[in-house]
Amino acid sequence: MESGSGDGSSAFTATNDDLPMEAELLKRAWRNEKAAPQILQFDADLVQRSRELIKLMEETVEDFRSNGDDPLTVSLYQMDVDRTHFLLRSYLRTRLQKIEKYMFHIQKTPELWNRLSRQEKRFAERCTGDMEQHLQQSVLSKLPSIYHSHLRQSSSSEEDDMVPEPQLNTYVICRSKRYLGAFQLDDSGEDPVTIEADDLYALPYKSIKPLVETGQIDLV
Amino acid sequence: MVFFAFETLKFASGCCLVAFSFRSSIIIGTSEGFKLIGFCHFCLHGFYGPQSDLFAQVIEECNSHILHLGSLIRKSEELKKTEELRKTNNQELDETEKKELRAYSSGALVHHFSLLRNKRCLMAYVYHRAEIIRNLVWTIGRVLPEEIEEKISSAEKDYFKKHAATLQSYMSELDDLDLAVDMVPPKDPYIKVRVLEDIGNVVLSDHSANLARHAIVFLRRTDAELYIAQGSMEEITS
Numbered sequence: 001m002e003s004g005s006g007d008g009s010s011a012f013t014a015t016n017d018d019l020p021m022e023a024e025l026l027k028r029a030w031r032n033e034k035a036a037p038q039i040l041q042f043d044a045d046l047v048q049r050s051r052e053l054i055k056l057m058e059e060t061v062e063d064f065r066s067n068g069d070d071p072l073t074v075s076l077y078q079m080d081v082d083r084t085h086f087l088l089r090s091y092l093r094t095r096l097q098k099i100e101k102y103m104f105h106i107q108k109t110p111e112l113w114n115r116l117s118r119q120e121k122r123f124a125e126r127c128t129g130d131m132e133q134h135l136q137q138s139v140l141s142k143l144p145s146i147y148h149s150h151l152r153q154s155s156s157s158e159e160d161d162m163v164p165e166p167q168l169n170t171y172v173i174c175r176s177k178r179y180l181g182a183f184q185l186d187d188s189g190e191d192p193v194t195i196e197a198d199d200l201y202a203l204p205y206k207s208i209k210p211l212v213e214t215g216q217i218d219l220v
Numbered sequence: 221m222v223f224f225a226f227e228t229l230k231f232a233s234g235c236c237l238v239a240f241s242f243r244s245s246i247i248i249g250t251s252e253g254f255k256l257i258g259f260c261h262f263c264l265h266g267f268y269g270p271q272s273d274l275f276a277q278v279i280e281e282c283n284s285h286i287l288h289l290g291s292l293i294r295k296s297e298e299l300k301k302t303e304e305l306r307k308t309n310n311q312e313l314d315e316t317e318k319k320e321l322r323a324y325s326s327g328a329l330v331h332h333f334s335l336l337r338n339k340r341c342l343m344a345y346v347y348h349r350a351e352i353i354r355n356l357v358w359t360i361g362r363v364l365p366e367e368i369e370e371k372i373s374s375a376e377k378d379y380f381k382k383h384a385a386t387l388q389s390y391m392s393e394l395d396d397l398d399l400a401v402d403m404v405p406p407k408d409p410y411i412k413v414r415v416l417e418d419i420g421n422v423v424l425s426d427h428s429a430n431l432a433r434h435a436i437v438f439l440r441r442t443d444a445e446l447y448i449a450q451g452s453m454e455e456i457t458s
Contacts (some may be wrong), residue, residue, distance in 0.1 A: 051397075078409040082441065086402045093358075093399045096390065100354050119393045134350060134379040139342045142279050143335070144286055150343070153336045162343065178359040 022046070022053045023084050028090040028218060035173070036212060037166040037205055037220035039098045039106060042117040050088050057081045095120060103128045104151060104163045168206040175200050176217045183208075247303040272373070275342070283340050289331040296324035350379060357384045358400060360449055401445045410438045 027041050061077045099106060099120060106112045107128050116124060135150045147153070151160040180195035185207040195201065200220070211217040255274055299321045303313050313321065351406045353376055356368065369377065393398055419431035425442040431437065431447075436456065447453040 075409060079406070082402075082406040082409050086405050087403045089397070089399050090405075092394070092397070096387070096399070097358075101351075118435055122393070123386060123390040126389070127383070130379060130386060132349060132383040134375060135346060136344065137375045138346045138373070139339070143282055143339060147335060147339050151338060154332070162340070164347075 022049050023087065026050045026084070026091065028086050030087050030094070032212065032219045033091055033098075034076045034095050037170050037172075038209075039095060039102070039112055039115055041115045041213070042095070042120065044117055047088065047092070047117075050084065054081060054084055054088065057084065096123065098166075099124050100127060102164060102166055103131060104160075104166045108148060108151070108160065108163070146160070168209070169204045171202050172205045172208070173200060173202050173220050174208060175220055176211075178210070183211075189204060226363075239322065276343070278338050278342055280334055285331045285335045285338070288336070289328055292324050292328040292331065295320055300326065349376060353380050354383055356380065357387055361400060361446070362388070398442075400449075401442045403445070406441050409440060411441050411444055412436065412438055413444050413448070413453045414421045414456055415447075415453055419447065419452060 025046055029040075029046055034038055057077070058081055061074060061081055064077060066076045072157065091108075095116075099116070103124055106116070107124060113121070113124075132150055136148075140148050140150060146155040151163055153161055176195050176197060176199075179197045182192040182194050184192045185203065193201065193203065195217070205212075208217055212219060245391070295303070299313070299317060302317070304320075306312060349372075353372070356364070357380060362381075364372075364377070364380060387399075391397055413436070415431045415435045415437065416434055418433045421428060421430050424440060429437060431453075444453060444455070448455060
């Protein structure tokens with residue numbers, strides 16, 4: 001899937017101008033979600049609008065087909081629908097896979113938990129329940145009670161020290177649509193990076209996290 | 221995939237330290253847990269059967285640690301009681317008793333850390349396999365092929381079923397939006413496929429077709445993907 005996404009985005013940019021606004025926004029949300037190590041805020045409105053758009057596009061294609069329009073035109077429209085459909089599916093899928101991977105971390109961090117949609121919350125609850133039961137059954141029930149937690153190594157641990165977490169200091173490629181000025185990456189006292197419009201940067205996710213979350217910078 | 225392994229080893233990373241620093245002075249059992257971690261790596265190349273023997277051995281090792289831990293704690297508590305008693309009489313433990321107390325408590329600590337190490341190894345192993353099982357849910361759907369089914373434990377089969385149901389219920393909440401198709405970005409709405417097994421007459425999204433063995437047909441990508449995943453069709457790329 002990873003290798004495929006690269007091809008996909010280049011193919012999509014070719015038809016940039018024709019894509020309606022929603023598809024463009026969906027593409028942006030999808031790219032951000034794909035590149036960010038952490039789960040981002042769920043865009044319920046966008047998903048709702050995209051689904052309506054896809055339905056509308058499908059109806060249009062159906063109309064064309066029944067009107068006996070040029071098969072090439074029909075297939076081009078069909079292509080457009082398929083691509084938008086792929087974006088939507090891939091967006092939702094990427095989020096679910098992140099939830100699967102970091103379920104315990106997301107569940108115990110209110111900030112991340114609140115980013116999930118209603119359905120995703122239910123999915124995450126069931127996921128953690130199943131995983132917990134599986135771990136209990138396979139390992140934990142065979143150990144003494146002070147080692148029973150799936151989040152802590154033993155009851156004497158002071159914090160949850162067995163929860164896989166995303167690597168936030170991983171590098172991401174990002175681009176800003178407008179000039180953001182000098183930006184201090186971390187506290188190490190290094191020179192701040194000047195973020196120009198439309199330039200590509202490879203920066204640690206951790207330091208640009210607030211910019212991603214407020215939509216000032218896009219991941220690619 | 222490399223990253224995948226790295227994540228899992230996070231559970232186990234600490235255990236090397238503990239085990240090696242203690243191993244130099246006291247050897248307490250073999251570290252079967254590490255072998256389990258080794259199998260995590262194998263899992264990446266192919267799905268190995270559950271190492272149930274090795275798994276049982278690690279659990280066995282845990283049990284003996286628990287016994288030792290218990291008896292050491294009891295001994296050190298007895299000594300502590302004696303110390304309390306002596307204190308009321310303004311007396312102290314003698315040198316050998318003090319030494320014994322220290323030995324008991326550090327011994328208990330060693331067993332405690334060994335238990336933690338083994339727990340991390342066991343968890344990493346089970347967790348890593350669970351991750352592979354989740355990937356299977358995404359790629360091959362709700363029915364496990366036989367060659368995989370015989371390699372996983374009954375708990376894992378259970379987990380597979382439950383997780384597939386969880387994913388299914390998420391998709392039905394979204395008005396049956398199937399997320400398991402369209403795994404790669406579409407280049408063309410139709411693809412050319414060769415039918416490998418007799419599928420018979422099926423209703424596809426835009427027409428119905430008779431999918432006989434060896435037939436070469438043009439299908440909507442979303443229609444064909446499921447059959448390709450099940451191995452009853454292959455895409456012809458030229």
